[in-house]
Amino acid sequence: MTTLPVRPPLARSSDRVIAGVCSGLAVHMGWPVKNVRLGMVLASFAGGAGLVFYAWLWIMVPTADEAARRTARRPASPIAPAVSQPAPAQAPDAGSPEGAARADADGGGGPSGPPWFRVQGMRYGKEILLGCGLLLVAGIMVAQLLGVDVSLGTLIPAAAVLGGASIAWMQLDETRRAGLVDKTKADQAGGWGRLAAGLALVVAGVLVMVSGSGSWEQTWLALLASVAVLGGVVLVLLPWALKFWRDLEAERAGRIRETERAEIAAHLHDSVLQTLALIQRRAGNEHDVVRLARAQERELRGWLFQDPGRESGQLSDRIKAVAGEVEDLLGHAVEVVTVGDAAMDEAHEALVQASREAMLNASRHGGGTVSVYLEASDGQAEIFIKDRGPGFELGDVPADRLGVRESIIGRMKRHGGSATILSTGEGTEVRLRVPAAADHAEGKS
């Protein structure tokens, strides 16, 4: 059987000449380090491609221990998914910047507004927007007082700049969250789209404003110069920003893990430690020790593996709970295997009660592990309860003993189901069956 080789994740290693990029790359690709380094140097002569690639990896690839911290296995806990709510992916609506700015300035900005200017994640976001709007209005008033004729020609670009900037700012918060948890590409694409729309709005606004007061030639020159300066600033600040962002992320992840750890510790203390203490005190009584260990195992398993999002109170949950009770009561293991599931109804309740009785009998008389198998599909449910005891003859059971006759067979019949008991010298198997809901309604009428 062939399996794909598993590649170690790409991370800058501590075995470094400059920043550990080459050795990290070598480990990831499975090539010798020397070749990678030589290749990088050669590529640097090809128009600096190697240098650019190296710098890019330096920025983008985390160091080995950063990566290890990030991928540290998280225990199953209901906390993790609650960290972030997915933001709705929505294309930016750049149709009417003026309207947007006005809507913002109106200050209502309730949570029912369109999502592209929703400000739920950002603290004081609403206040900042409102303040900007008011400042704008005040500025216009002051200008008019000073005798300047404020025309729509300057108002519209200014509104565009403000609208664009606010869209981009709001994006900041959501992009950061998107980076922390693994989100779908579509969401991120929507975020980048909104960011780009915001930027375009700002640039267009500035352009219109500047071009109103000078020749086109000057405008183009100014635009070129400012783009060059901006590019330079971005180039210098980007690594710092990225580093800062990554630190923040690491710290956040650390805090989440700390909370999870605390919850796990609390749970273990309440359950496992208490049981271990009990086991030490009852070390002499084998029966008690086994029973305690089984009960604790069941509890811990439920806590570790149960999916918190799953609907509870289904038939399989009830059967498992009943099996646990029987186990606690009589001390013999009851192994439950379930296939499929069904929502509880009246007949299923009878099924659960009858199987409880059957499990009790099997555990009491079988004296070993009891196997329980539940198969539920399309409303029909079947349960098999098997033990390896000496077996019994139904006719030999005294008439005043109601366990088998009433609690199992009678109960199943009353609810439109059936019960069959097969007993040989090597064990007993009780088979209980409830037909689909429509069937047993017919059966009763």
Next chain:
Amino acid sequence: MNTAQGPGTRPANSARVVIVDDHAIFRSGLKADLDASIQVVGEAATVEQAIAVIAQQRPDVVLLDVHLPGGLGGGGREVIAGSAALLSSTRFLALSVSDAAEDVVAVIRAGARGYVTKTISGAEITDAVFRVAGGDAVFSPRLAGFVLDAFGTAPADIADDELDKLSARELEVMRLIARGYSYKEVAKELFISIKTVETHVSAVLRKLQLSSRHELTKWAAERRLL
């Protein structure tokens, strides 16, 4: 993969075994529990140790814990992948405390011949070791239940891809195993020989390993509990 070897080819009364588990207490407990006819020729606690010991000792059977430290974090699956060259002579029996479906699927699909839980008794594990050494598959009731859940409880139509569904007979066998029947009891119940039961179980194991049915993996990922 040659699966349907009869009991005739089974090493009659001894088996060389390597135990791979990161808990020393469990290893020594298991060693004490195993029958005298089983010779423990090596032990390992990590993925790297396991691959080295298995390559060196070439045992008949490896008792393999699903969760192991070391390597690239792949646990038992990685040990089987690392010993792929020996799969024709060395069989792997997965042992685990985990009930998680994705663990079971991963290790069976990597090539393990069976999956049993760690609470199994010494006699049962001895029986399982000999069965696996003979080329048969070992299904616990839980694994059988998992197979039924993953493949569905309806028998295959002729139109279906052969690997995606169980035949009516295979379904019957799986149901009985899930109900707690031993292979012998299954054979008696269905009026077939034990060898035929083993053939059916091996066929189911093959389907579990080779089925490209995407629901299988998706199912295992979605459901965290058997």
